[in-house]
Amino acid sequence: MADPPPDFTPVILITGFLGSGKTTLLQRLLLDPALSDTAVLINEFGEIGLDHHLLERIDETMVMLRSGCVCCTIRGELSAAIKDLYSRRERGLLPPFRRLVIESTGLADPFPILSTVRSDPVLRHHFCLGNVITTVDAVNGAQQLDAQPESVKQIAVADRLVLTKTDLATADAADRLTQRLRHINPGAALWRSAEDDLDANALLSADGDGVERCQPADRRDHTPGDQHRHADDIRTLALSFDEPVDWTGFGIWLTMLLHRHGEALLRVKGILNIAGPETPVAVHGVQHLVHPPRHLNAWPDGDRRSRLVFIARGLDPAVIERSFRAFSSVPYTPMAREG
Amino acid sequence: MCALCGVLGGVEHWTDAVARPGVFTRNTDAVSRRRERTKRVVAANRVLAHYRMNLADWQGSAFVLSSATGKTEIVDNLAHLWIAAERLLGRPCDPLDGDLIALMERELG
Numbered sequence: 001m002a003d004p005p006p007d008f009t010p011v012i013l014i015t016g017f018l019g020s021g022k023t024t025l026l027q028r029l030l031l032d033p034a035l036s037d038t039a040v041l042i043n044e045f046g047e048i049g050l051d052h053h054l055l056e057r058i059d060e061t062m063v064m065l066r067s068g069c070v071c072c073t074i075r076g077e078l079s080a081a082i083k084d085l086y087s088r089r090e091r092g093l094l095p096p097f098r099r100l101v102i103e104s105t106g107l108a109d110p111f112p113i114l115s116t117v118r119s120d121p122v123l124r125h126h127f128c129l130g131n132v133i134t135t136v137d138a139v140n141g142a143q144q145l146d147a148q149p150e151s152v153k154q155i156a157v158a159d160r161l162v163l164t165k166t167d168l169a170t171a172d173a174a175d176r177l178t179q180r181l182r183h184i185n186p187g188a189a190l191w192r193s194a195e196d197d198l199d200a201n202a203l204l205s206a207d208g209d210g211v212e213r214c215q216p217a218d219r220r221d222h223t224p225g226d227q228h229r230h231a232d233d234i235r236t237l238a239l240s241f242d243e244p245v246d247w248t249g250f251g252i253w254l255t256m257l258l259h260r261h262g263e264a265l266l267r268v269k270g271i272l273n274i275a276g277p278e279t280p281v282a283v284h285g286v287q288h289l290v291h292p293p294r295h296l297n298a299w300p301d302g303d304r305r306s307r308l309v310f311i312a313r314g315l316d317p318a319v320i321e322r323s324f325r326a327f328s329s330v331p332y333t334p335m336a337r338e339g
Numbered sequence: 340m341c342a343l344c345g346v347l348g349g350v351e352h353w354t355d356a357v358a359r360p361g362v363f364t365r366n367t368d369a370v371s372r373r374r375e376r377t378k379r380v381v382a383a384n385r386v387l388a389h390y391r392m393n394l395a396d397w398q399g400s401a402f403v404l405s406s407a408t409g410k411t412e413i414v415d416n417l418a419h420l421w422i423a424a425e426r427l428l429g430r431p432c433d434p435l436d437g438d439l440i441a442l443m444e445r446e447l448g
Binding site for chain 1: 362417
């Protein structure tokens with residue numbers, strides 16, 4: 001008998017610019033028997049055979065209230081489609097799928113989709129956000145990065161990057177694009193679809209947040225002479241902090257920062273050495289949206305420093321670092337020292 | 340309910356995450372919750388003092404934000420705090436503001 005579905009079904013988002021190979025990747029992943037218990041939502045009827053999977057159509061309607069409150073950025077039909085899947089699963093009308101994969105349109109901003117899953121009053125009790133997988137076309141990717149801001153954002157929010165069509169691009173072009181992707185998002189694991197064995201479990205499973213791949217020595221904020229400087233001024237800052245972080249001060253700081261600069265902060269992720277607990281806390285955010293902090297069982301490596309990675313557009317990394325230290329240091333008051 | 344848009348069942352804010360396996364939160368029991376709220380008021384007032392504003396706990400269920408001129412607003416959580424603060428203040432509250440950072444650094448000593 002199949003295992004029952006998890007309490008929180010992970011929602012995995014496959015995004016990437018038009019023609020970057022999202023559907024091809026999905027086709028490839030769905031051939032893996034390990035993903036047989038996967039539901040799929042696709043925004044247009046594709047041509048892939050999904051005979052034992054589930055196919056829903058979502059039109060790109062979005063409900064946006066005038067307040068601009070992020071919790072109102074709800075993509076109505078997406079929400080309804082996921083609820084319908086959930087309802088049919090619970091009533092036994094569908095196989096007990098253990099994960100949901102959403103393939104978005106090439107022009108979609110990933111944020112409203114993530115926001116819908118995280119914010120919907122029903123969905124957030126039954127689904128959790130899984131990885132964002134972004135496909136990048138090795139032939140046209142560099143041009144898209146220059147011309148299409150959505151493309152940069154799709155890369156910045158990714159947990160996994162898949163460089164596609166590497167067999168069609170020159171080795172030099174693929175390497176230069178890889179380097180550029182590393183600059184935009186050093187924390188995401190990267191595969192080359194033509195050469196690498198795409199392990200579905202590795203692509204879809206959660207990992208150590210990728211912060212270990214962003215060492216402080218790799219400060220990737222770009223100088224004016226940087227040949228890979230992005231037209232839209234994306235910068236990555238990886239910072240570390242030796243002293244324990246005051247959780248309350250950090251919460252005040254990050255909510256204030258995201259309120260004022262959430263549009264520009266494409267990605268925040270990190271592991272924190274919180275004053276008090278022995279084990280680390282992982283934080284993970286996309287623009288205004290911050291996931292519930294996760295308490296990890298152990299440090300992923302021997303390094304017990306807090307590490308944070310920011311991918312930001314138009315913000316000065318040095319100022320972010322100075323501000324973080326000023327707000328999140330444990331102040332010299334007996335109350336704050338308790339942790 | 341989301342105080343801004345009136346949507347029932349507003350989003351769970353990450354600083355007040357519901358306790359469940361794997362989630363780090365201080366929203367675990369009554370004592371921890373109240374202790375964290377008290378610390379939050381202290382930490383927020385470190386920042387709000389720069390704007391001559393003040394935050395106070397209200398019945399353990401909300402916060403009251405007051406300006407120097409006596410204007411007040413009730414806010415649910417930290418996400419709404421900065422929206423309300425800017426509305427009362429009439430200008431942005433920016434954690435990357437050099438003057439604010441300098442003030443915070445002086446307090447740390």
